[in-house]
Amino acid sequence: MIEPTANHPQLLSRNSPFRIIGLTVWMVSYNLGVLPAIMPAIVRDFDSSIGSIQTVLVLFSLTTAAFAPTTENLCRYFGRTPVFLAGLLLYGIGISLTALSPSIAILAISFAVLTGLAATPLVSTPWTFVDLIYRGKTEEQATVGLIVVSTLGSLMGSLLGGFLASRIGWRWAFVPSLVALIGIWFRRRSLPNLSLYCEQPIDWVGGLLSCLGLGSILSGVSLAMEFGWWEPKRAFSIGGVVLPPFPLSIVPPLIAVGLILLGFFGFWQRRQARKGEASILRAGLLRQPGFVLGMLAAMLHTLIIAGVQFNLFQYVPLALALDPYQTALTIMPLNITKILVVIGSLKLLRLGSNRNGATRFQRLSPKSIVFIGLALLAIGILMLYRSLTLQVSSINLLPGLLVMGIGSGLFSPYVSRLTYSTAENGRVEGTGIYNPAQNLGSSLGKAILGTALIFYASRDIVDGVLQQIGQTVTPANRVRLIATLQEMIQTMSRQEVSAEIVNQVPPSVVPFLRQISQEATTSGLRTSLLLALLLTGLCFLLATTLPKYPSRPAEENA
Known part of the structure; x- marks a missing residue:
């Protein structure tokens, strides 16, 4: 099986395929960034909940990650370019139906299922094209370019999407991505024709088992903060049927089913290998510890950045009394700094691949720069933690956001380069798993850290009100009150939650509610930042398994 390569030394020439693949990465990142920004408008329009939109985002990435092995199987059989174009068509259908959705259920199916399936080749193929088409300095420029356009897409989703939603309507926020898709389709002839010649049939059984298994495990992890790891925080039901039908959280059964x-x-893959028939894990990437651990380190980094930003979008409007557009401007320095550092690291990335004749700074290995980036990320989180007070301002948040952006910008290009170098076939096989895992990290960050913020803020509000009225309740009733408030926050607008609390508390407590809620939200964000700091430490441990330098053939760096 051979995938042909081409040489396009000019990255931004008129017929360069980078224009198309870069716009594709921008389009997917834009839509992932736009949904959190327009969340309040969707909740109001459909009389839905914030939790339901969070679920849609998580399901999108679960679908993308779970379908990744099957997508690689299809690419080996039909070719990457045909699968990419089919994904593009399905993506357009999914986004169009999302924008026209008459209900939250249709929106969930359109975005989480249709768009999630279509996004799998769209988030992996551009990186594979870069690996197959470009060489040397141009390849490094293309790699950094994709990181930049991905960050820009997410940033513009928050700013432009939020602006369109507030000025015209949330449905119009998807128009820029549809315009980009049309442009990609009309320029599709610029893409290389990467056709494969493989007579081996597609492993549909392996694909189904991997999708269901990964989807079940990842769904369990994403629901853990909301429903509890073991003891149920609240009941999980489908169509009025409570699952499981005994006092246990839904999380352990989901993870158990996924592991089974x-x-x-695994049994099916061994059977297929013994018989010499179609096998979805032909490349054996999941049996290469260096690749898996590097991918998990990168996913944790994405989880941390996405989760912290998501929580800031919930915290800043309350603490600083800003509208959504002003909130996006307040948080924007993190992404802008990351983009500038990634662009600046291009020269370092090229010099870092040459170990001979380097200056003192150039002698820093890529692995060392990964560690420096993680250290700065941790310092930035601590600075953000210390800046959170009841008198916080945008200026107070700025230093922590800038340092986090620098750390993330140093980490991102180097960790991907080192991780791919541990894979047997580099990006050709690795991107089909690596990039969906990063999207999964983004959604899990919003689910895990976002749910942590809501839980701890709810706990402190309940405790603050009880302290103000001088009452105590049993531990069981306290847990019930916290769970009720947590559900209210996830299913009601901020104004509705405030009105409901005012109706439930004694009149003497009402004047203190704003201070109690602000203190609780600040405390909740600080707790979620400590969790992010803990995850950064875990990311550091995983990064220790990376090689010091990329092990790439010499001719590829010529």
Whole structure:
């Protein structure tokens, strides 16, 4: 099986495929960034909840990650370019239906299922094209370019999407991505024709088992903060049927079912290998510890950045009394700094691949720069933690955001380069798993850190009100009150939650509610930042398994 390569030394020439693949990465990142920004408008329009939109985002990435092995299987059989174009068509249908959705259920199916399936080749193929088409300095420029356009897409989703939603309507926020898709389709002839010649049939059984197994495990992890890891915080029901029908959180059964399905998947893969038939893990990437651990380190980094930003979008409007557009401007320095550092690291990335004749700074190995980036990320989180007071301002948040942006900008290009170098076939096989995992990290960050913020803020509000009225309740009733408030926050607008609390508390407590809620939200964000700091430490441990330098063939760096 051979995938042909081409040489396009001019990255931004008129017929360069980078224009198309870069716009594709921008389009997917834009839509992932736009949904949190327009969340309040969707909740009001559909009389839905913030939790339901969070679920849609998580399901999108679950679908993308779970379908990744099957997508690689399809690419080996039909070719990457045909699968990419099919994904582009399905993506357009999914986004169009999302913008026209008459209900939250249709929106969930359109965005989480249709767009999630279509996004799998769209988030992996551009990086594979870069690996196959470009060489040397141009390849490094293209790699950094994709990181930049991905960050820009997410940033513009927050700013432009939020602006369109507030001025015209949330449905119009998807128009820029549809315009980009049309432009990609009309320039599709610029893409290389990467066709494969493979007579081996597609492993549909392996694909189904991997999708269901990964989807079940990842769904369990994403629901853990909301429903509890073991003891249920609240009941999980489908169509009025409570699952499971005994006092246990839904999380352990989901993870158990996923592990069982993955066990069947492993048995099936061994059977297929013995018979010499179609096998979805032909490349064996998941059996290469260096690649898996590097991918997990990168996913944790994405989880931290996305989760912290998501929580800031919830915190800043309350603490600083800003509208959504002003909130996006307040948080924007993190992404802008990351973009500038990634662009500036291009020269370092090229010099870092040459170990001979380097200056003192150039002798820093890529792995060392990964560690420096993580250290700065941790310092930035601590600075943000210390800046959170009841008198916080945008200026107070700025230093922490800038340092986090510098750390993230140093970490991102180097960790991907080192991780891919541990894969047997580089990006050709690795991107089909690596990039969906990063999208999954983004959604899990919003789910895990976002739910942590809501839970701890709810706990402190309940405790603050009880302290103000001088009452105590049993631990069981306290847990019930916290769970009720947590559900209210996830299912009501901020104004509705405030009105409901005012109706439930004694009149003597009402004048203190704003201070109690602001203190609780600040405390909740500080707790979620400590969790992010803990995850940064875990990311550091995973990064220790990366090689010091990329192990790439010499001719590729010529």
